Amino acid sequence: MSGAPRGADGRFRNTExxxxxxxxxxxxxxxxxxxxxxxxxxxxxxxxxxxDFLARNRGGAIGPAVTWLGHASVLAQFGGVNLLTDPHCSHRASPFSFTGPQRAQPAAIAPQDMPPIDLVLVSHNHYDHLDVATVQALARQPGGPPLFVVPLGLKTWFARRGIAEVLELDWWQTALARGVELTLTPVRHWSSRTLGDRMASLWGGFAVLAPDMHLYFGGDTGYSPSNFIDTRAHFAGRQSAAHGGGFDLALLPIGAYEPRWFMAPQHVNPEESVRIHQELGAKRSLGIHWGTFKLTNEPLDEPPRKLAEMLRTAGLTAQDFCVTAIGETLRLAPRTPLPPP
Incomplete structure (x- = not known):
């Protein structure tokens, strides 16, 4: 599969x-x-x-586990690594300290209290997904900085802040990092941090494959009729029943979706999130990107209620697609391939 398309101006495009x-x-x-x-x-x-558990479970030593820190930030422990998605622990999702969306509650763990982070996945550069203060704190962690894995075009943002441990990926590009396999996958979104850099850097989701867990992180996305089916097809040879099946856990956004006339191209609603869960063939999904920043018109507490309705309509349960409290750890059984005949 080819990488992300670009326009004549060199800016990145979506698949549709x-x-x-x-x-x-x-x-x-x-x-x-x-x-x-x-x-x-x-x-x-x-x-x-x-x-205490998170410290003892470094890299999934006790078993695969994920802890929702708020919004799209999740600490995942598996495959011998502590992995953090879309790092944001600051009070505002904004370029300014005095205005912009405020957290409804603090992040579950401040950067200085986190267990050592090995990998940080950044889905795109919007302010609610990439926070400079959190990134700088992680880069100063005792024992050395984590490796930041980012879409194309974001490495220079880190370099300007003196951070060199950065790996850029294009859509469908795969790399082995800290012992786990990472692939940047297409999602329907966009990028910008200033008035002049719209679509200048890429965006994406991540597939992270390790022997004890296959994790999918959706980042931020509108619904696409092809991206998630293509992602499932791309990994089908690695996720047959004999190899342990599909993604053990998908981290999928469920909030920031109203009004639909404005948000539908860029943010899924719970109905679409359930569809993505099904199209990915995930064994289980966890709802993220809700309840933290008031970014759109729906109340902060609405997404889980809508998710429950959509699950009932689809004949699924919270065992298939759940939400957790901020700070709660979800423990999973290690991935188990079928025994040879």
């Missing part, structure tokens, strides 16, 4: 026609949001992270 919203649409959305703003009926569930 996609145009990021312009200023007129943004203003219309903001006007609508002020009229339709809804507060959450209940706070996002949180619980103290089990730091």
């Amino acid at each position: 026609a996609f145009e990021p919203r312009g200023l007129a649409d943004v203003l219309r959305w903001q006007w609508q949001a002020r009229r339709e703003q809804q507060a959450a009926a209940q706070p996002t569930p949180t619980q103290p992270a089990d730091l």
